[in-house]
Amino acid sequence: xRTAFNEEILKIAEKDSRVFMVLSDIGYGEIEPFAARFxxxxxxxxxxxxxxxGVACGLALEGNMAVTYSIANFPTLRCLEQIRNDVCYHKAxxxxxxxxxxxxxxxxxxxxxxxxxIAIMRALPEMIVLAPADRIxxxxxxxxxxxxxxxxxxxxxYKKEPDIHKCSIDFRIGRSIEVRxxxxxxxxxxxxxxxxxCQAADLLASRGISARVISMHTVxxxxxxxxxxxxxxxxxxxxxxEHNICGGLGSAAAxxxxxxxxxxxxxxxxxPDTYIHEVGTHDWLLDRYGFSxxxxxxxxxxxxxxxx
Numbered sequence: 001x002r003t004a005f006n007e008e009i010l011k012i013a014e015k016d017s018r019v020f021m022v023l024s025d026i027g028y029g030e031i032e033p034f035a036a037r038f039x040x041x042x043x044x045x046x047x048x049x050x051x052x053x054g055v056a057c058g059l060a061l062e063g064n065m066a067v068t069y070s071i072a073n074f075p076t077l078r079c080l081e082q083i084r085n086d087v088c089y090h091k092a093x094x095x096x097x098x099x100x101x102x103x104x105x106x107x108x109x110x111x112x113x114x115x116x117x118i119a120i121m122r123a124l125p126e127m128i129v130l131a132p133a134d135r136i137x138x139x140x141x142x143x144x145x146x147x148x149x150x151x152x153x154x155x156x157x158y159k160k161e162p163d164i165h166k167c168s169i170d171f172r173i174g175r176s177i178e179v180r181x182x183x184x185x186x187x188x189x190x191x192x193x194x195x196x197x198c199q200a201a202d203l204l205a206s207r208g209i210s211a212r213v214i215s216m217h218t219v220x221x222x223x224x225x226x227x228x229x230x231x232x233x234x235x236x237x238x239x240x241x242e243h244n245i246c247g248g249l250g251s252a253a254a255x256x257x258x259x260x261x262x263x264x265x266x267x268x269x270x271x272p273d274t275y276i277h278e279v280g281t282h283d284w285l286l287d288r289y290g291f292s293x294x295x296x297x298x299x300x301x302x303x304x305x306x307x308x
Contacts, residue, residue, distance in 0.1 A: 140171030
């Protein structure tokens, strides 16, 4: 997915001289084409994420569109004060891009995991929060992000995540995408884990359960209409996110349901409120923490009293 992002940002930069890339000690075969094509619009600030964010904000306040870019939690947690006080407070046109959300950098441990980012970023005023599910959404999300005037957080996948879409999509910030229809329950995924949500829906279908699948690629602003419509039409919801259970997609959906007085059951498949102490591959960690298709399907089945 990161390849898709870098290809699209280069296309946009070819047409718009306001696009700058500001990095913190990263490259390694992905961003070099941008650096080679636009060296005057490329800055690598080294291991100095606070400076990276400050430079990007300065560029944006001069009328440009600055993209900060690094892996996992480094463009967010290390420079949160600068994002809050410089970018969001001034509504600066800065796009914050991370590569490898959740536990994508599994073998590197918790220092390279990004499992609190959605909660933190969606709590910042003026910030848009995007988490595309596959390469098709990722490409569309780049264009939507760059067309939006103001701060955007873009949670990009790491490598070759499977696609969930088989055709072109209508990608709009704040509007989810229904991946498949269903009448018995709705599964709402965000980010690359949505592929496993689709696999869970296949398992549920084999058990005679019709599951609607929604890709909630925008966590802020959340598609309230889609959540409430799913609640009314299917009667039960399961949110799935590779993120701490506190403050992410599940919390956002629960708030929508509570405010609307929608008395439907909701379950959140998410990481427990703890650090991930185990070290292993991304897939192993996903299975270990309840994101296997079977585990998601079992959660959904139990929620509607259909057993396992």
